[in-house]
Amino acid sequence: MSDFAMEPLVHDAWYIGAWSHELDEGPIARRILGEDVVLFRSGDGTAAALEDRCSHRGVKLSLGAAVEQGLQCGYHGLVFDGSGACVVNPGERTSPTFCVRAFPVVERQHFVWIWMGDPALADTGLIVDFAWHDRTDEWNFHYARYDIAANYMFMIDNLMDLTHLGYVHTSTIGGHPGEHDDAELTTTRTARGARYVRWMMESTPPPSFVKVAGFEGKVDRWQEFEYVAPASVLQWGGGHDSGTGGRENREKPGGMAVRLFHHATPADDENFHYFFWRLYT
Numbered sequence: 626m627s628d629f630a631m632e633p634l635v636h637d638a639w640y641i642g643a644w645s646h647e648l649d650e651g652p653i654a655r656r657i658l659g660e661d662v663v664l665f666r667s668g669d670g671t672a673a674a675l676e677d678r679c680s681h682r683g684v685k686l687s688l689g690a691a692v693e694q695g696l697q698c699g700y701h702g703l704v705f706d707g708s709g710a711c712v713v714n715p716g717e718r719t720s721p722t723f724c725v726r727a728f729p730v731v732e733r734q735h736f737v738w739i740w741m742g743d744p745a746l747a748d749t750g751l752i753v754d755f756a757w758h759d760r761t762d763e764w765n766f767h768y769a770r771y772d773i774a775a776n777y778m779f780m781i782d783n784l785m786d787l788t789h790l791g792y793v794h795t796s797t798i799g800g801h802p803g804e805h806d807d808a809e810l811t812t813t814r815t816a817r818g819a820r821y822v823r824w825m826m827e828s829t830p831p832p833s834f835v836k837v838a839g840f841e842g843k844v845d846r847w848q849e850f851e852y853v854a855p856a857s858v859l860q861w862g863g864g865h866d867s868g869t870g871g872r873e874n875r876e877k878p879g880g881m882a883v884r885l886f887h888h889a890t891p892a893d894d895e896n897f898h899y900f901f902w903r904l905y906t
């Protein structure tokens with residue numbers, strides 16, 4: 626165990642359990658907030674999540690198979706539906722005592738969201754909306770998931786503090802640390818977190834800006850980040866040729882823009898699953 630004390634993990638919140646497409650190949654095992662969970666799709670296509678432990682002899686349910694009625698344990702064939710009820714018990718009568726714990730799940734915008742806390746508090750209105758995820762026909766996109774050995778708040782800290790840009794990302798979106806020192810930063814509180822907008826006026830376009838948009842002179846460049854507690858960060862960044870009104874109208878044609886959705890689902894205190902989705906012009 627680390628001797629670095631972190632805040633306790635937040636249980637009453639929605640977290641991303643998986644990409645939707647991850648369930649297409651069968652059940653998957655994932656550790657979330659210190660618990661072993663199996664995520665799967667029932668025969669009717671509905672996503673569900675159960676404790677990854679059969680109530681019969683304790684075998685991991687993720688070793689079983691998704692079947693029409695739910696998830697079938699790979700040992701003696703018990704089947705559990707998405708509510709955790711045992712609906713098939715080969716050779717015997719099913720018993721309510723054979724149930725396993727189920728977690729509220731909502732599939733939305735290509736993600737399977739899971740609530741690990743008190744089910745009575747699982748308000749789906751709290752799921753973070755990122756409307757750009759419904760517009761993949763308009764934007765190029767790239768997505769990934771990484772399992773990272775660190776407390777998830779280190780990722781939030783990294784994303785909400787861009788003073789590292791000048792030193793870390795020198796071959797892509799960074800470099801010229803002195804120009805980052807001069808960035809104008811406006812920070813505001815939001816209902817569930819904080820947002821900042823960072824402007825770098827008449828700055829040197831970083832290598833990836835030059836590569837993507839072909840900038841030849843200085844750029845007016847912005848980074849807008851919003852933290853939505855406990856685990857999401859929404860990002861909008863880009864730039865336009867200096868002196869062309871980009872600050873007044875960031876969405877004007879030309880230049881470049883990128884939108885990212887970051888989410889850090891704690892596996893436990895010292896590990897997290899990093900989901901990100903990047904859309905760019």
Ligand code: FES
Pocket residue numbers: 679680681682683684698699700701702703
């Ligand atoms: S251990 Fe799962 S059915 Fe026996």
Ligand SMILES: [Fe+2]
Pocket residue numbers: 783789790793794
């Ligand atoms: Fe970075």
